[in-house]
Amino acid sequence: MKVRLGPLQPERLLRKILPRGLFGRSLLIVLIPMLVLQAVALQIFYGSHLDELSRRLAGAVAGEIGFMIDQIERDPAHRTLVLQEGDIHFTFQSTFMRGETLRHLPPPDAPGPVDNDLANALAQDIHRPFNVAWHAKPGILRVDIQMADGVISINVPRKRLFVGTFYIFLVWLIGSALLMVSLAALFLRTQVRGIRRLAEAAEDFGMGRDNGPIRPEGAIEVRRAASAFNRMQDRLRRFLSQRTTMLAGVSHDLRTPLTRLRLAMAMQPSITAEDLQDMENDIADMERLINIYLDFARGEGSEQAVPIDLPLLLEELCGTAKRTGASIDLSTTGEMIVTLRPEAMRRALTNLIDNARRHASQIWVSAARSGASVRILIEDNGPGIPEQKRETLLKPFESDHPGGTGLGLSIARDIVVAHGGTILLLDRPGGGLRVMVELPG
Numbered sequence: 001m002k003v004r005l006g007p008l009q010p011e012r013l014l015r016k017i018l019p020r021g022l023f024g025r026s027l028l029i030v031l032i033p034m035l036v037l038q039a040v041a042l043q044i045f046y047g048s049h050l051d052e053l054s055r056r057l058a059g060a061v062a063g064e065i066g067f068m069i070d071q072i073e074r075d076p077a078h079r080t081l082v083l084q085e086g087d088i089h090f091t092f093q094s095t096f097m098r099g100e101t102l103r104h105l106p107p108p109d110a111p112g113p114v115d116n117d118l119a120n121a122l123a124q125d126i127h128r129p130f131n132v133a134w135h136a137k138p139g140i141l142r143v144d145i146q147m148a149d150g151v152i153s154i155n156v157p158r159k160r161l162f163v164g165t166f167y168i169f170l171v172w173l174i175g176s177a178l179l180m181v182s183l184a185a186l187f188l189r190t191q192v193r194g195i196r197r198l199a200e201a202a203e204d205f206g207m208g209r210d211n212g213p214i215r216p217e218g219a220i221e222v223r224r225a226a227s228a229f230n231r232m233q234d235r236l237r238r239f240l241s242q243r244t245t246m247l248a249g250v251s252h253d254l255r256t257p258l259t260r261l262r263l264a265m266a267m268q269p270s271i272t273a274e275d276l277q278d279m280e281n282d283i284a285d286m287e288r289l290i291n292i293y294l295d296f297a298r299g300e301g302s303e304q305a306v307p308i309d310l311p312l313l314l315e316e317l318c319g320t321a322k323r324t325g326a327s328i329d330l331s332t333t334g335e336m337i338v339t340l341r342p343e344a345m346r347r348a349l350t351n352l353i354d355n356a357r358r359h360a361s362q363i364w365v366s367a368a369r370s371g372a373s374v375r376i377l378i379e380d381n382g383p384g385i386p387e388q389k390r391e392t393l394l395k396p397f398e399s400d401h402p403g404g405t406g407l408g409l410s411i412a413r414d415i416v417v418a419h420g421g422t423i424l425l426l427d428r429p430g431g432g433l434r435v436m437v438e439l440p441g
């Protein structure tokens with residue numbers, strides 16, 4: 001297989017990542033500009049203002065500690081007093097441990113940007129060896145300073161370094177983003193629901209399920225599309241019922257003169273028995289053709305889909321064929337209840353079996369589940385159809401034999417497709433044609 005590389009790749013990647021639905025895409029259209037905006041605001045605010053604030057708070061704490069240490073150095077006799085004053089005015093908690101020495105030097109790496117600011121400020125303001133325990137206790141960090149006769153240990157409440165506004169700002173950013181996205185999602189859902197309902201209704205109607213008109217909702221364009229769809233559905237419904245009436249009329253009107261003709265012929269003494277047989281055959285042919293054309297014109301009709309026991313249906317069709325002299329083999333595995341329009345599906349399968357009878361001496365019909373669908377095979381030992389002719393012969397009025405209407409395969413395909421299925425003409429291994437019908441369910 002050829003793999004395309006180069007400029008197409010990122011585009012494909014993007015298509016893979018981006019949500020495919022209208023709801024997801026519209027939400028992204030709202031979300032992305034907002035997130036960019038918030039990020040820019042956050043950067044501007046935190047990048048300048050908060051940085052400065054944090055530095056100053058750290059500077060104040062370091063300055064106070066430096067001031068105390070300087071005082072004590074100058075006058076060690078007043079150490080207790082200075083430490084007490086610091087505790088009162090700077091909300092510290094200080095102790096002096098005589099004769100101690102600091103073990104870990106220099107201070108370990110600061111765990112966050114705020115701590116980093118403090119570490120820098122301390123290094124500037126304290127001219128003695130010191131160490132910092134960043135998480136001495138919950139909410140408290142401890143600065144230990146090596147003095148000549150011991151260690152001064154100062155507990156600093158983290159609150160003194162903490163800038164609450166940043167979190168308020170962050171909460172506000174996230175909160176407002178969530179609020180806007182939920183509002184957008186709420187409004188978008190109605191819009192998208194309107195479009196989704198429209199798509200579902202169109203799909204259903206296309207498959208022959210008539211669920212009545214849909215309720216227009218959402219934006220004015222979506223409502224307009226829904227109303228237009230309802231009107232179109234209405235016109236189609238009327239057209240379908242007109243066609244059914246007309247077809248009933250046509251089939252009646254055409255059959256009556258044929259019957260009359262047949263009667264009139266039988267009463268004619270001048271016609272020989274042989275001629276009479278020929279003419280009757282012609283009339284029978286005409287009747288058969290009329291029926292086929294009418295079948296084709298009738299199309300789906302208004303038959304409703306119902307759950308059908310597929311093996312039973314196939315048994316019935318094969319039984320009919322067998323009784324009229326066909327050599328036909330049926331094999332099915334397990335239970336298969338499939339929702340379909342029984343008359344239409346019977347017509348489609350009969351057409352396929354009839355074709356096989358015309359071209360071959362032996363027919364095999366089989367059905368089995370294949371994943372989420374059922375697969376029906378109609379196989380024969382005839383000449384098969386060359387690959388290049390398959391697509392053509394599936395079209396209406398394409399026939400290879402005299403007297404054929406060329407409608408059998410075309411009707412079968414229309415019916416299978418209307419059931420959401422597929423029909424394929426294939427080679428049967430061992431010669432002949434294999435028709436594969438796959439139906440959902």
Ligand SMILES: Nc1ncnc2c1ncn2[C@@H]1O[C@H](COP(=O)(O)OP(=O)(O)O)[C@@H](O)[C@H]1O
Binds near residue numbers: 394408
């Ligand atoms: N089982 C088959 N084996 C060989 N040829 C087939 C078979 N089924 C159909 N065909 C070919 O496809 C053509 C179209 O079939 P169809 O649409 O049923 O029309 P018709 O049977 O009226 O000709 C036939 O004329 C025939 O040539």
Ligand SMILES: [Mg+2]
Binds near residue numbers: 351355
């Ligand atoms: Mg046919």
